[in-house]
Amino acid sequence: MSLEQGLVYGLVALGIVIAFRILSFPDLTVDGSFPLGGAVAARLIIEGVPPIYCIAAAVLSGFAAGCCTGLLNTKLKINSLLAGILMMTVLYSVNLRIMGRSNIQLLTVDTILTPLENLDINRFIPIICLFFLIAFAVKFLTDIFLHTQVGLAMRATGDNEQMIRTLGVNTDTTTILGLGISNAFVALSGALVAQDQGFADIGMGIGMIVAGLASIIIGETIVGLKTVQRKTLAAIVGSVIYKLIISVGLRMGLAPTDLKMATGIMVILALGIPALKKEKQGKLHLRGV
Amino acid sequence: MVKIENIRKTFKKGTIDEKVAIDGLSLDIPDGDFITVIGSNGAGKTTLLNLISGTYTPDEGEIYIDSLQVTRLPEYRRAKYLGRIFQDPLMGTAASMTIEENLAMADLRGMHRGFKWGVSKGRRDYYREILRKLDLGLENRLKDAVSLLSGGQRQSLTLLMATLSLPHLLLLDEHSAALDPKTAQRVMELTEQIINENSLTTIMVTHNMQQAIKYGNRMIMLHKGNIQFDISGEEKTSLTVEEVVKKFGAELKDETLLS
Ligand SMILES: Nc1ncnc2c1ncn2[C@@H]1O[C@H](COP(=O)(O)OP(=O)(O)OP(=O)(O)O)[C@@H](O)[C@H]1O
Numbered sequence: 222m223s224l225e226q227g228l229v230y231g232l233v234a235l236g237i238v239i240a241f242r243i244l245s246f247p248d249l250t251v252d253g254s255f256p257l258g259g260a261v262a263a264r265l266i267i268e269g270v271p272p273i274y275c276i277a278a279a280v281l282s283g284f285a286a287g288c289c290t291g292l293l294n295t296k297l298k299i300n301s302l303l304a305g306i307l308m309m310t311v312l313y314s315v316n317l318r319i320m321g322r323s324n325i326q327l328l329t330v331d332t333i334l335t336p337l338e339n340l341d342i343n344r345f346i347p348i349i350c351l352f353f354l355i356a357f358a359v360k361f362l363t364d365i366f367l368h369t370q371v372g373l374a375m376r377a378t379g380d381n382e383q384m385i386r387t388l389g390v391n392t393d394t395t396t397i398l399g400l401g402i403s404n405a406f407v408a409l410s411g412a413l414v415a416q417d418q419g420f421a422d423i424g425m426g427i428g429m430i431v432a433g434l435a436s437i438i439i440g441e442t443i444v445g446l447k448t449v450q451r452k453t454l455a456a457i458v459g460s461v462i463y464k465l466i467i468s469v470g471l472r473m474g475l476a477p478t479d480l481k482m483a484t485g486i487m488v489i490l491a492l493g494i495p496a497l498k499k500e501k502q503g504k505l506h507l508r509g510v
Numbered sequence: 511m512v513k514i515e516n517i518r519k520t521f522k523k524g525t526i527d528e529k530v531a532i533d534g535l536s537l538d539i540p541d542g543d544f545i546t547v548i549g550s551n552g553a554g555k556t557t558l559l560n561l562i563s564g565t566y567t568p569d570e571g572e573i574y575i576d577s578l579q580v581t582r583l584p585e586y587r588r589a590k591y592l593g594r595i596f597q598d599p600l601m602g603t604a605a606s607m608t609i610e611e612n613l614a615m616a617d618l619r620g621m622h623r624g625f626k627w628g629v630s631k632g633r634r635d636y637y638r639e640i641l642r643k644l645d646l647g648l649e650n651r652l653k654d655a656v657s658l659l660s661g662g663q664r665q666s667l668t669l670l671m672a673t674l675s676l677p678h679l680l681l682l683d684e685h686s687a688a689l690d691p692k693t694a695q696r697v698m699e700l701t702e703q704i705i706n707e708n709s710l711t712t713i714m715v716t717h718n719m720q721q722a723i724k725y726g727n728r729m730i731m732l733h734k735g736n737i738q739f740d741i742s743g744e745e746k747t748s749l750t751v752e753e754v755v756k757k758f759g760a761e762l763k764d765e766t767l768l769s
């Protein structure tokens with residue numbers, strides 16, 4: 222159960238890796254593009270569109286949302302955090318419009334998972350296999366892309382923007398494209414999650430970034446982050462472990478309502494401990510003098 | 511051939527901090543010229559390079575590269591004509607990427623970038639070859655992240671990157687100033703060698719008067735955003751530090767310039 226979720230939410234973490242780690246762009250669109258993917262897929266599914274096209278449409282919608290955030294930042298010069306928050310807010314209304322209500326049930330209609338659920342085995346096994354294949358296919362494609370000419374330019378945009386501009390790269394374009402790809406992955410995850418859990422909901426994206434960051438931090442401490450391949454692997458591995466920790470926590474009595482707080486504290490500790498350690502070292506150092 | 515016509519650049523116009531950085535400057539740079547530029551702090555040297563490269567746009571005046579007017583062209587669109595090295599060794603390379611990836615990005619300066627492999631096999635051998643010439647052992651470290659290199663190694667790599675696709679104009683802004691004397695010397699020799707081998711047209715800003723006299727065929731002094739003197743040929747070869755100081759001592763209060 223947590224393995225299947227970890228894999229599919231790994232796509233969100235992968236998207237966040239592209240924005241936060243590759244482009245160095247703290248993109249908050251994610252909380253809106255995740256339910257966007259779910260909303261687009263769910264609405265089209267109940268309209269009778271074949272599930273595979275619904276998923277494709279969800280991916281495209283996420284791509285478009287990411288591009289919008291990129292445009293706000295590069296063309297209108299809106300601060301990156303604010304650009305993401307603006308898009309997230311706008312998407313809330315967009316998602317409601319797409320769904321026509323605050324949630325859509327998918328339990329009684331055919332989804333991409335229906336053929337797997339009709340197999341004569343425990344539903345989780347084929348679904349885990351499918352999500353595993355999708356997560357790793359996306360990871361490998363990302364790895365390949367980030368080693369192409371455009372991919373190198375995109376990584377350099379996040380590393381040293383001035384330098385890659387003097388080499389003739391329009392960094393506005395690489396930023397917009399990168400955010401598009403990032404949110405396309407997030408929306409893909411949203412579309413799959415909606416079908417897996419049997420409904421799309423307007424609130425399904427709340428706290429998605431923080432959970433994704435927690436996953437990445439966990440993954441990076443285990444897998445490392447030296448190469449692109451490791452960074453993308455860290456996203457998936459981290460996401461699986463994060464979901465595992467959460468399910469253990471819930472089983473040990475953590476209230477589901479406290480989940481987001483627990484995740485937040487996890488991220489705060491992970492980000493804050495290095496700073497605290499440094500400060501302590503500084504103090505010790507001063508005492509030594 | 512680069513032509514600069516009466517350019518002017520004022521920062522923070524209309525505020526009390528208003529600062530005229532470049533004040534009606536004109537300069538013709540024939541192909542093959544190697545110009546050294548001196549001038550005290552705030553004279554406008556870096557601003558001049560920024561205007562040529564398109565980091566800033568001049569308020570007035572025009573800039574031509576090979577008779578193409580580039581005055582208002584964005585930085586990334588004139589990159590194909592220009593190679594540039596900054597004073598800070600960290601600024602010229604992407605630290606998290608490998609040596610070969612950095613070279614591959616420079617290889618495509620100003621060219622279309624598509625979905626081919628970033629580092630191609632054929633070029634990798636060439637990169638190894640030119641790295642070997644640096645004699646820093648980098649030819650065996652193609653897949654090392656640039657963050658692992660020393661400042662001198664990084665600046666040498668930047669030099670290769672800036673000259674890899676033979677720019678029409680090479681812009682150097684005190685590119686050896688942040689290095690220790692021995693490394694700086696090495697980087698300067700390498701710079702001269704690459705410039706001479708490829709007869710690159712070059713503008714080199716330096717705070718070191720001896721360097722300014724020793725290298726290049728032409729020397730310019732900037733003062734308050736304009737050219738104070740512009741000498742070349744015989745006159746430059748026979749110049750001594752003392753002469754310059756005697757003539758322009760007043761404008762050259764800057765100590766580092768006299769060292
Ligand atoms: N982006 C900027 N905003 C405001 N003022 C600037 C900017 N860039 C340069 N200036 C000002 O323009 C003037 C010229 O600066 P510039 O950096 O060109 O001098 P420089 O000759 O390179 O000096 P140095 O030898 O210290 O490098 C200075 O007074 C500087 O403060």
Ligand SMILES: [Mg+2]
Pocket residue numbers: 555556557683
């Ligand atoms: Mg300067």
